[in-house]
Amino acid sequence: MSDQVLLSARGLTKRFGAVTVVDDVTFDVARGEVLGILGPNGAGKTTLFNLISGDHAANGGELSLDGSHLQAEPPFKRCQRGIGRTYQVPQPFGDMTAFENLMVPAMLSAKMKEAEASDYCAGILADCGLLARANTLAGGLTLLDRKRLELARALAGKPKLLLLDEIAGGLTDAEGAELVELIRRLRDRGVTIIWIEHVLHALMAVADRVLVLNFGVKIAEGTPDTVMQDPEVQRVYMGIEA
Numbered sequence: 237m238s239d240q241v242l243l244s245a246r247g248l249t250k251r252f253g254a255v256t257v258v259d260d261v262t263f264d265v266a267r268g269e270v271l272g273i274l275g276p277n278g279a280g281k282t283t284l285f286n287l288i289s290g291d292h293a294a295n296g297g298e299l300s301l302d303g304s305h306l307q308a309e310p311p312f313k314r315c316q317r318g319i320g321r322t323y324q325v326p327q328p329f330g331d332m333t334a335f336e337n338l339m340v341p342a343m344l345s346a347k348m349k350e351a352e353a354s355d356y357c358a359g360i361l362a363d364c365g366l367l368a369r370a371n372t373l374a375g376g377l378t379l380l381d382r383k384r385l386e387l388a389r390a391l392a393g394k395p396k397l398l399l400l401d402e403i404a405g406g407l408t409d410a411e412g413a414e415l416v417e418l419i420r421r422l423r424d425r426g427v428t429i430i431w432i433e434h435v436l437h438a439l440m441a442v443a444d445r446v447l448v449l450n451f452g453v454k455i456a457e458g459t460p461d462t463v464m465q466d467p468e469v470q471r472v473y474m475g476i477e478a
């Protein structure tokens with residue numbers, strides 16, 4: 237495998253009962269790349285993330301990170317190997333402060349000592365626009381701040397591969413532009429990103445490549461321009477008939 241490849245997925249398959257929701261999906265993610273994932277509701281995008289993070293076990297296929305297999309690793313091991321993710325519904329520890337929420341992955345996943353973790357987490361809170369909320373209990377944050385905290389928590393584990401699941405929804409244009417800038421900065425620092433997003437203009441502003449799923453099947457993969465001009469993508473995702 238090329239040294240350029242960070243994550244490799246081969247024939248990934250997930251079934252729920254008789255329904256195949258991720259169907260023989262193969263793709264690579266290069267180091268330092270932002271790969272966008274598009275597809276209609278129910279296409280299998282979040283399930284694909286669950287297979288990568290280990291929240292769900294695959295029924296078939298192979299996954300490797302940095303050239304070594306992931307399938308047998310439980311989710312916490314995958315975090316320690318450098319996979320961080322956000323969830324569509326933010327899942328903070330509600331009775332801990334925003335800062336404490338970050339200290340957990342910084343110390344447990346990224347294995348930082350307390351003093352280093354503390355500095356690192358303060359930097360992330362600043363990057364994510366949450367420094368003023370550092371001592372607020374996560375359960376008392378607004379929805380927008382909970383979404384920011386979800387991203388900050390994923391970053392606190394120092395991921396080399398960051399999985400972002402629809403983090404731009406509900407943001408104002410200015411907040412969306414800030415988010416795109418933050419994602420660019422993360423990529424410039426060497427974080428590889430896979431981003432599921434329905435807010436197309438945000439995704440297209442930063443994605444190097446895009447992969448499109450429909451009914452669990454990969455129907456297109458390529459540069460944003462190429463993919464958006466693909467007649468099948470236009471039909472499936474945008475309802476445009478040729």
Ligand SMILES: Nc1ncnc2c1ncn2[C@@H]1O[C@H](COP(=O)(O)OP(=O)(O)OP(=O)(O)O)[C@@H](O)[C@H]1O
Nearest residue numbers: 252257275276277278279280281282283284324449
């Ligand atoms: N735990 C589960 N048990 C049974 N079916 C599931 C489970 N999780 C997801 N599904 C089904 O798998 C299909 C794919 O769901 P998934 O959430 O991956 O789609 P998605 O592309 O992320 O959709 P959205 O854009 O709406 O978030 C859907 O039909 C969903 O109902």
